[in-house]
Amino acid sequence: MTQQFDGRTVLHDVTLRIGGSDCLILHGPNGGGKTTLLRLIAGLQSPAAGTVTRAAGLRIGYLPQARSIDRQFPITVGQVVSSGLAGRRPWQSLPRRPRNPARRSQRPGSGPGKTL
Structure with missing residues (x-):
């Protein structure tokens, strides 16, 4: 093509x-x-x-690229990836990893180390 x-x-x-x-x-x-x-x-x-x-019956999921990310948007990486797969199969939750409460409390400029 x-x-x-x-x-x-x-x-x-x-x-x-x-x-x-x-x-x-x-x-x-x-x-x-x-x-x-x-x-x-x-x-x-x-x-x-x-x-x-x-192929007959094929379903394809596509998640378009985003130019900017609102870091305050309440969604996990797993949920974003799952939304791209939604067109391919029914919504599936990805297994959740245990959260690290210490990292969650860090905000940019509020503690040691690199915060993303």
């Missing part, structure tokens, strides 16, 4: 087969076509040339 935007070819002659137990990592520079490829696979875009063939 091939994809173009405003006459510029972003993906050219891409052939990809993903098996049921395959794990994929897309790595490349900004503007290299990673997100475009995922959108084509998910059916959110149509290729300029070629086709995307999916």
Whole structure:
């Protein structure tokens, strides 16, 4: 398949087969076509040339990238990841890790160590 935007070819002659137990990592520079490829696979875009063939009954989850993160938004990383999988299977909670109360009480600038 091939994809173009405003006459510029972003993906050219891409052939990809993903098996049921395959794990994929897309790595490349900004503007290299990673997100475009995922959108084509998910059916959110149509290729300029070629086709995307999916197995019958296949359901794909897609969680778009966010440009900014509101750190006060009350959601865990596991819930964000699960929301991306929601289109693929019913909502599933990921196993919860025990929380570290000491880390939770730290706020930026309020204690020793690096706080993210």
